[in-house]
Amino acid sequence: MRRTKMILALLVAMAAWSAETGTLLKIDTLRAEPYGDAKTVATFAVGDKVDILKKSGGWLQVKGTKGKGWVRMLSVRTGAASKKGSAASGLLDLASGRTGTGKVVATTGIRGLSEEDLKAAKFNETELKLAESYATSAVDARKFAAQGKLAARKVDYLPAPQ
Amino acid sequence: MNTIMKRLGMAALVLACGAVRGQTLDEILKKAVEQKVQQQTGNDISGLLTGVSQDEEIAIGRQIAGDLLGAAPLVKDAKLQKYVNNVGRWVAAQSERPDLPWHFGVIDSMDINAFAAPGGYIFVTRGLYRLLTNEAQLAGVLGHEIGHVIKQHHLKLLQQSRMIEMGGKLVTKQAGDNESVQKVIGSGAEVAARSLDKGAEFEADRIGVVLGARAGYEPYALPEVLQLLGHFTANDSSVALLFKTHPLPDARLDKLGLAMGDTFDRIKGLPLDKRFYKLK
Numbered sequence: 001m002r003r004t005k006m007i008l009a010l011l012v013a014m015a016a017w018s019a020e021t022g023t024l025l026k027i028d029t030l031r032a033e034p035y036g037d038a039k040t041v042a043t044f045a046v047g048d049k050v051d052i053l054k055k056s057g058g059w060l061q062v063k064g065t066k067g068k069g070w071v072r073m074l075s076v077r078t079g080a081a082s083k084k085g086s087a088a089s090g091l092l093d094l095a096s097g098r099t100g101t102g103k104v105v106a107t108t109g110i111r112g113l114s115e116e117d118l119k120a121a122k123f124n125e126t127e128l129k130l131a132e133s134y135a136t137s138a139v140d141a142r143k144f145a146a147q148g149k150l151a152a153r154k155v156d157y158l159p160a161p162q
Numbered sequence: 163m164n165t166i167m168k169r170l171g172m173a174a175l176v177l178a179c180g181a182v183r184g185q186t187l188d189e190i191l192k193k194a195v196e197q198k199v200q201q202q203t204g205n206d207i208s209g210l211l212t213g214v215s216q217d218e219e220i221a222i223g224r225q226i227a228g229d230l231l232g233a234a235p236l237v238k239d240a241k242l243q244k245y246v247n248n249v250g251r252w253v254a255a256q257s258e259r260p261d262l263p264w265h266f267g268v269i270d271s272m273d274i275n276a277f278a279a280p281g282g283y284i285f286v287t288r289g290l291y292r293l294l295t296n297e298a299q300l301a302g303v304l305g306h307e308i309g310h311v312i313k314q315h316h317l318k319l320l321q322q323s324r325m326i327e328m329g330g331k332l333v334t335k336q337a338g339d340n341e342s343v344q345k346v347i348g349s350g351a352e353v354a355a356r357s358l359d360k361g362a363e364f365e366a367d368r369i370g371v372v373l374g375a376r377a378g379y380e381p382y383a384l385p386e387v388l389q390l391l392g393h394f395t396a397n398d399s400s401v402a403l404l405f406k407t408h409p410l411p412d413a414r415l416d417k418l419g420l421a422m423g424d425t426f427d428r429i430k431g432l433p434l435d436k437r438f439y440k441l442k
Contacts, residue, residue, distance in 0.1 A: 074419030150378035161420035
């Protein structure tokens with residue numbers, strides 16, 4: 001029993017530790033629901049800090065000194081700009097329910113791909129033919145989409161913002 | 163290009179003969195060339211480069227792809243490579259060039275980057291692939307690269323640096339290392355290390371979002387990847403080339419946010435995290 005409690009406490013601590021933070025990149029509105037016309041809870045200023053609770057489409061549910069609600073994902077810089085080498089955990093893990101699980105750690109013997117590497121590169125016919133052998137036909141691509149229940153739909157190209 | 167020059171030349175002659183006061187022939191010619199260049203580099207979908215045939219485009223891309231694979235070979239995982247081709251081909255099918263011979267691959271480098279070569283050769287590094295957690299994000303990344311291909315951004319870059327001799331002199335045999343094509347693209351895969359202008363990157367981001375959404379995926383998947391890229395510091399060597407050749411993630415998110423607005427508030431899509439092929 002005691003042990004279960006300890007594990008529980010540890011799990012709670014881990015969850016708190018792995019909660020992701022965000023910083024407002026621009027002035028935006030904190031809303032009650034994840035919709036542009038939902039009730040306004042507060043207005044964020046650039047640099048406001050929030051805790052990210054969850055994600056839905058283009059919206060993040062956040063909590064901070066200005067209250068709890070939803071803000072557009074693209075107005076928030078997630079995480080701290082201090083990750084190094086390892087893949088980032090956080091928002092995406094959160095989105096896929098993997099919060100707090102195995103961080104990817106860079107392996108040794110890393111092959112870089114610098115400007116110099118690219119300039120010095122020599123044509124590799126064998127690898128190219130191998131790459132070409134994996135091509136998918138248009139028909140097979142449609143089958144693959146159908147297996148994933150992906151349906152094509154009409155969406156217009158976005159003009160460049162003014 | 164020859165025909166364009168002929169046409170421009172004739173237009174200039176007509177103008178010059180037609181007593182255009184106060185303008186020298188040079189000025190008239192310059193203006194005509196500028197207009198033509200504007201037309202060619204403008205944003206309209208029909209603005210494919212004239213003077214480079216699709217076969218040449220593919221031959222150039224194939225040479226760059228072979229060079230790139232010389233720098234970093236494929237990850238030796240046939241299921242992964244097939245999966246990436248399935249996703250990529252489905253996304254490319256939503257573009258206005260569905261019938262290019264599209265090829266996709268994951269290359270064995272821990273650098274975080276992705277590359278597009280003319281004619282539809284697209285590669286993602288193992289380092290970038292490992293950051294992704296669902297198929298929609300992969301579709302968004304591939305969609306960005308497909309954007310470069312359909313807008314011929316790299317082909318235009320080569321043309322601007324006068325590396326492409328316009329007028330159909332390229333040999334387009336499909337087999338093997340192609341010397342004359344290599345001359346066009348410079349040393350190795352250096353074109354893959356060159357920066358496009360920022361506008362081209364922002365445009366590819368918008369195209370990536372739209373193609374992913376057209377394909378049925380969650381439209382905010384590409385912005386998720388950009389947010390992930392924002393977690394890396396600029397002095398991290400694994401993102402050095404990516405950050406050198408692209409606008410920084412914050413700027414890309416800002417521009418993409420402005421372009422997306424509330425358009426996608428009610429367009430949901432699938433993330434497909436269960437089907438996403440995980441790299442060991």
